[in-house]
Amino acid sequence: MKLNRRKFLTLSAASVGAVALGGRAGAFKAPWTVPQKWYEGQVTTIYSYCENCFWKCGITVKVAGGKVRKIDGQKHNPKSRGRLCPRGQAGVAQLYDPDRLKRPLIRVEGSERSEGKYREASWDEALDYIAARMLKIKDKYGPEAIAWFGHGSGDSWFVEYLPAAWGSPNAAKPAVSVCTAPRETASQWTFGRGVGGHEPVDWENTEYIVLIGHHIGEDTHNTQLQEFAAALRRGAKLVVVDPRFSTAASKADRWLPIKPGTDTALLLAWINVLIEEGLYDREYVEKYTVGLAELAEHVKDKTPEWAASITDLPADTIRAVARELAAHAPKAVLPPGRHTVWYGSDTQRMRALYIVNALLGNYGVPGGFYLAKKPYLEKYPHPPFPLEPAAGGCSGSSGGSEEVPEGYKPRADKGKFFAKTTAIQELVEPMLSGKPYPIRGLICYGTNLFHSIPNVPRTKEALRKLDLYVAIDVLPMEHVMWADVILPECTYLERYDDLVAIAHKTPFIELRQPAVKPLWDSKPGWWIMRELAIKLGLEKFVPWKNIEEYLDTRLQAIGSSLEEMKKKGTLVQRGRPYLKDWERWHMNPFKTPSGKIELYSKTFAEHGFDPLPDYTPPMPAPTGFYRLLYGRSPVHSFAKTQNNWVLMELKPENEVWINNAEGKKLGLRQGEYVWLENDAGVREGPVRVRLTERIRNDCVYLVHGFGHKSRGLRLAFGRGASDNTLQTRYVLDKISGGAGLRNNFVKIVPNAAIPRLKRISTLARERRL
Amino acid sequence: MARYAMVIDLESCVGCSACAAACVLENEVPPGHNRLWIRQRELGVFPELTVEYRPEQCLHCENPPCVPACPTGASYKNEDGLVLVRYERCIACGACVAACPYDARFMNPAGYVDKCTFCEHRIADGLDPACVETCPTGCRVFGDLDDPTSAVREALAKAGRIDVLRPEMGTEPKLFYLNTPSKRGLNDTEEVQQ
Numbered sequence: 001m002k003l004n005r006r007k008f009l010t011l012s013a014a015s016v017g018a019v020a021l022g023g024r025a026g027a028f029k030a031p032w033t034v035p036q037k038w039y040e041g042q043v044t045t046i047y048s049y050c051e052n053c054f055w056k057c058g059i060t061v062k063v064a065g066g067k068v069r070k071i072d073g074q075k076h077n078p079k080s081r082g083r084l085c086p087r088g089q090a091g092v093a094q095l096y097d098p099d100r101l102k103r104p105l106i107r108v109e110g111s112e113r114s115e116g117k118y119r120e121a122s123w124d125e126a127l128d129y130i131a132a133r134m135l136k137i138k139d140k141y142g143p144e145a146i147a148w149f150g151h152g153s154g155d156s157w158f159v160e161y162l163p164a165a166w167g168s169p170n171a172a173k174p175a176v177s178v179c180t181a182p183r184e185t186a187s188q189w190t191f192g193r194g195v196g197g198h199e200p201v202d203w204e205n206t207e208y209i210v211l212i213g214h215h216i217g218e219d220t221h222n223t224q225l226q227e228f229a230a231a232l233r234r235g236a237k238l239v240v241v242d243p244r245f246s247t248a249a250s251k252a253d254r255w256l257p258i259k260p261g262t263d264t265a266l267l268l269a270w271i272n273v274l275i276e277e278g279l280y281d282r283e284y285v286e287k288y289t290v291g292l293a294e295l296a297e298h299v300k301d302k303t304p305e306w307a308a309s310i311t312d313l314p315a316d317t318i319r320a321v322a323r324e325l326a327a328h329a330p331k332a333v334l335p336p337g338r339h340t341v342w343y344g345s346d347t348q349r350m351r352a353l354y355i356v357n358a359l360l361g362n363y364g365v366p367g368g369f370y371l372a373k374k375p376y377l378e379k380y381p382h383p384p385f386p387l388e389p390a391a392g393g394c395s396g397s398s399g400g401s402e403e404v405p406e407g408y409k410p411r412a413d414k415g416k417f418f419a420k421t422t423a424i425q426e427l428v429e430p431m432l433s434g435k436p437y438p439i440r441g442l443i444c445y446g447t448n449l450f451h452s453i454p455n456v457p458r459t460k461e462a463l464r465k466l467d468l469y470v471a472i473d474v475l476p477m478e479h480v481m482w483a484d485v486i487l488p489e490c491t492y493l494e495r496y497d498d499l500v501a502i503a504h505k506t507p508f509i510e511l512r513q514p515a516v517k518p519l520w521d522s523k524p525g526w527w528i529m530r531e532l533a534i535k536l537g538l539e540k541f542v543p544w545k546n547i548e549e550y551l552d553t554r555l556q557a558i559g560s561s562l563e564e565m566k567k568k569g570t571l572v573q574r575g576r577p578y579l580k581d582w583e584r585w586h587m588n589p590f591k592t593p594s595g596k597i598e599l600y601s602k603t604f605a606e607h608g609f610d611p612l613p614d615y616t617p618p619m620p621a622p623t624g625f626y627r628l629l630y631g632r633s634p635v636h637s638f639a640k641t642q643n644n645w646v647l648m649e650l651k652p653e654n655e656v657w658i659n660n661a662e663g664k665k666l667g668l669r670q671g672e673y674v675w676l677e678n679d680a681g682v683r684e685g686p687v688r689v690r691l692t693e694r695i696r697n698d699c700v701y702l703v704h705g706f707g708h709k710s711r712g713l714r715l716a717f718g719r720g721a722s723d724n725t726l727q728t729r730y731v732l733d734k735i736s737g738g739a740g741l742r743n744n745f746v747k748i749v750p751n752a753a754i755p756r757l758k759r760i761s762t763l764a765r766e767r768r769l
Numbered sequence: 770m771a772r773y774a775m776v777i778d779l780e781s782c783v784g785c786s787a788c789a790a791a792c793v794l795e796n797e798v799p800p801g802h803n804r805l806w807i808r809q810r811e812l813g814v815f816p817e818l819t820v821e822y823r824p825e826q827c828l829h830c831e832n833p834p835c836v837p838a839c840p841t842g843a844s845y846k847n848e849d850g851l852v853l854v855r856y857e858r859c860i861a862c863g864a865c866v867a868a869c870p871y872d873a874r875f876m877n878p879a880g881y882v883d884k885c886t887f888c889e890h891r892i893a894d895g896l897d898p899a900c901v902e903t904c905p906t907g908c909r910v911f912g913d914l915d916d917p918t919s920a921v922r923e924a925l926a927k928a929g930r931i932d933v934l935r936p937e938m939g940t941e942p943k944l945f946y947l948n949t950p951s952k953r954g955l956n957d958t959e960e961v962q963q
Contacts, residue, residue, distance in 0.1 A: 761801030
């Protein structure tokens, strides 16, 4: 806390007296020296890209006295444009976090997983240990019995490269089935194109924006926030649909406090108005879409009045927004949010959202969506892997080939849902049941298993059953302290990673390179992967000697070089953003079965799904319970940054948002600590109450990522509540494989003790550079 | 010679705190202290609501009460209008901390009073202050009030509404808030919800 004015008034009485005794105050010379600032010495700069969220902003790292001191946005980078969010700024504090994993650890013989008893080991011993057990599992069950989970840009080595070389299709990222799966699958089967890691919204030209559960400003995706703010300054109108008065809502011209889970009804009513009132873009729809007649028939009775009774929104408002959208079309846009796994019917909701966009004629048109293009980049010429990577990802491919080569098995979650990507939560079950075949080992890279996958008790039970569980991470996260072997990776400021190719209006390639040497005995992911591959007998798949050679080969193949990239950081290519740019070359961007935007999806019908999106009511809340909603804080990324002192000083804990009147009814006081208990009896907290007008009375809200239980995380430990702990239930989206997480309900249990924790500033003092 | 000032457009600010994090790292602000912080106010009743995110820091007043309060002359206003501290002259008496009506100063444990300098060292190199440079929303603009072509002057000219903190103090701040979302201005504490 700040030393405040009042405190100083008391303090200063004494010290001013001392000055008076000293006499001539003007001649007073301090007996101490003022420490030199970092920027007064020699400063070198290194280009790289950020890892404090998934957005991958280009950064300029400033090093002075052998230490990283400051990180700025790269001016010429299309993501950061010289600006950074708080997490990007605070990367330095992660690099020098004394709680980091420092050397390889092997679980003490005879101790249980979860006990956290470890002995130090050399890299050689740790990797030998892993390789021996992996090969044993392969002999007994086959290569598919090892699952690979990964999160972060270094995950390419552990969910794509190595699993494909090893022969396991069971590689998954939380970024898919507990995040973007519905919006990607829906986009694929509506537009024939994924959304990709950088939502291709043409912010620069838009005039009317409708956000549905999309928390710009609270999820500080740098570029998006820049463009969003610029659009509003330019006078673009904003409508925010959210049960909570989010930061974005506070900037909106209209806030629609919708009843949770009823968004599809609202979207269908908008489609109804656009068609019934003839407001849709006739020319565009005729030229680029199929299925208007079926759609018109389908939404005939989905009037604003029908939606009003479901959504708790006035029919007039619903109608007005549809008309305003049409009035601004095609420069009106409904951007897809990112985390779209809400209720289990999410692919259909996202389809409805895309259909509204299509009716506005905005896809591939200025002011709507641009058509993102991947940059041209070659793979390293390694021998072909037995399998194609299957993890997918918010910025990756939508999954490997469906054909399984002889001798290999299909993904363990195949058949549970329609999409081609792996669903991380569905790979937990085979660890327990052995069905459809056993998964006996898990390599986990940077994925917080207890903060991202629903039903934590099940995950823990599954981990107990495994023959091998390896965690590769930077910090001693709770799931890390369950592993048989812990491999300490160095942070993004100390390593190279594979090149990232960002699909964008102006496609570009970014280089990650180390700014300083790895601290302690930590190693980069590429090195860990390569050494492990060699020990597994897969040396033919890693023919490169080191990462420099690997990167240089890839870059030489596109007429650049590692040397050039080290100097530039970012390589920007030309895009093809609008339909007219495609048509000039007689190319069709819509890779759907019909080659057009599919308002009606024949493929869905053939697979037994609704060919047109329909409204499915969400699971109702039991009496006395509130629907648990969750979201982001602008200063934190997932559950990854709660041990960063700079960020923790800005946001040290989360609070449970409860509607003011509702809280008063429950007898709650502002700021008091309570427990949250879900309808399965799982209790979480204690967490502070935030009574607020900013939320409806049928739901409560938590910022995701708090409530860490690992004592090794000295800053994060015990602060706030984890939404994931309370998410013991999910509804599987049978189309995308997404895990619908907003089907969990909590009640408030008052009178929790105030957690006895040291102040962040006290804990942070030792972490100062 | 200049008259440096900053404007913050509250219509754009989302309270993301990128400025605060950048400030801590650029200026090595010790844990537990801030040169720059963000206040959040919730106004109104469901569903008629307003939220204001308001970054605060030293306002580099034209009439800074902290300067005359300083017994050693460590606190001063330079020729470019920046209110600064000569750290080596500071005896850490705290008189200026008490004199500042905005709570903008703090005692650095290194033994001197510390506060926002508008990143004087960066301005000297022709750069914007760290908070301005990093702000993703671009709600912060920095420049010279005496230069009619400066970005600051342009932003002030275009603003729908301009406020300063506690104008009744007569400090004449050079940190201006544009487009305050509350109709009743910045200083209305009654609406503040704790």
